[in-house]
Amino acid sequence: MKTITLLGATGSIGASTLDLVARNPDRFRVHAVASGRDWAKLAEIARACSAQVAVIADEDRLPELAEALAGTGTQVRAGSTAMVETAAEPVDLVVAAIVGAAGLAPTLAAIEAGTTVALANKEALICAGDLMTAAAARSGARILPIDSEHNAIFQVLEDVGRISRIVLTASGGPFRGLSREDMARVTPAEAVRHPNWSMGAKISVDSATLMNKGLELIEAHHLFGVGPDRLGVLVHPQSLVHGLVEYVDGSVLAQLGPADMRVPIAHALAWPERIETPVNRLCLATAGKLEFEEPDRARFPALALAEAALAAGGCRPCVLSAANEVAVGAFLEGRIGFLDIAAVVSDTLSALAVAPVTTLEEVAAADAVAREVARSFVAHRAAR
Known part of the structure; x- marks a missing residue:
């Protein structure tokens, strides 16, 4: 027990x-x-x-x-x-x-x-x-x-030394087909309506901007010890394939399952064994076609910001996360627009220099400074 x-x-x-x-x-x-x-x-x-x-x-x-x-x-x-x-x-x-x-x-x-x-x-x-x-x-x-995507990779990862690439999947969120002009007019109520998952407001907005997938790339780097050059994202609207690992021999292993967090949680709880769960079983015969496409970083710049923060290292991922949390909060409160979220994060990253973080105290300090700077950019945009 x-x-x-x-x-x-x-x-x-x-x-x-x-x-x-x-x-x-x-x-x-x-x-x-x-x-x-x-x-x-x-x-x-x-x-x-x-x-x-x-x-x-x-x-x-x-x-x-x-x-x-x-x-x-x-x-x-x-x-x-x-x-x-x-x-x-x-x-x-x-x-x-x-x-x-x-x-x-x-x-x-x-x-x-x-x-x-x-x-x-x-x-x-x-x-x-x-x-x-x-x-x-x-x-x-x-x-x-426990995250569904990282747990999926964990389940099919055999040998980090023999992989070519790890790919995390993203649903694309509720605005996958919208233009930048249309996204400028979306409301918080629309942004939190995730098409596949039932999540809190903040993470639902992160999914809508694709920031959530960028943050998950940073997590994957640390979890699996894989460099940014071997990490990628594919938009998969059905949210049935949660992660893929490509090996040097050309084989690609994928983990599939229903959009229910009890599946990855059960895997972590019982590991290295497995336990039964009460979730609905995945039936590929009735699931229909599975679609995959490259993410559009021009329409969803948050993903590119996260990838750049991962490549830069040091305090950059912490600054990215803190600024994003401030910006998402302001959007949910109706003080800034949807497109302003990534803009506030970008401005905050540009305003702060790259610095190492080697202790929790340094992490806390970087987080606090990033929030203060992000709030100033939010105030500027809210006043426009």
């Missing part, structure tokens, strides 16, 4: 993980669950899975959490230090699903402890990829990807 610590228990990845855990009580036992502020939902989860520990990042919510879990035997903790210490406690698997920079320190702590980490926190590799992979090399920790 595997013991699990679930960081980010109240989010969508947490919900899917807990669904699979509940369906396999003889295989998994929850040691700890953690969340940011939602003490009520965290308490409900801790009760349902009989967690030994429940951690809330917001220390002001500790009294409510303690009262809600009184008499259950679940130990309650609060604060960022408690989150890091809990992540470092010995378990078989840490699911790192805390969104944003708040997930960096706990994820690094789990890796430094030598624990296998099922990774859903994008910032861990985008902003601090070199730190995370270096720590894993020192401790012997294994990083298992």
Whole structure:
């Protein structure tokens, strides 16, 4: 039986993980669950899975959490230090699903402890990829990807030394066929309507701009140790092929599956074994034709910005991610237009020099500066 610590228990990845855990009580036992502020939902989860520990990042919510879990035997903790210490406690698997920079320190702590980490926190590799992979090399920790595309590559990757290219697929988002002129008029409500996946607003907008695929290229570089020249993207509107690996002999291996996050999560939870999932099975006979095309970087410049940030290295991916988060937030609030998102990111990257990041403190500093600069560009565009 595997013991699990679930960081980010109240989010969508947490919900899917807990669904699979509940369906396999003889295989998994929850040691700890953690969340940011939602003490009520965290308490409900801790009760349902009989967690030994429940951690809330917001220390002001500790009294409510303690009262809600009184008499259950679940130990309650609060604060960022408690989150890091809990992540470092010995378990078989840490699911790192805390969104944003708040997930960096706990994820690094789990890796430094030598624990296998099922990774859903994008910032861990985008902003601090070199730190995370270096720590894993020192401790012997294994990083298992939960993102559908990276998990797909992980499933079909036999030998990095014998591959020609790794290809991530993108649905193309809701505006795949729109001109730049039409995209200038799209609304936040239209941008969050992903054609295939059910996701949060921010990641749905990232999918619409293709920034999400650019961020995933950066993650793939760190996960698989492959240079930018051997990473690519194909637009695949059906979202049934999640990733492809081309080998030096000309063979191409692909992973296919339904658009359901429980598939990659189940793979990471059970690895190196497999467990059953309740998802709808993929039927190629009824799926129809599968289409693939090159992404249009002129209409979707965010992808090219991410590729350039990956090639430059240092703080550039962190700056890219931070500026994008600020710009997407402003778009969702109706302060800037859809096309302004990539423009704000581009302006921010141009305004800041390339610098190395070797510690989490340097990552945090680069993130903070990028956000400040991006906000100034947002304000300028909003005033036009």
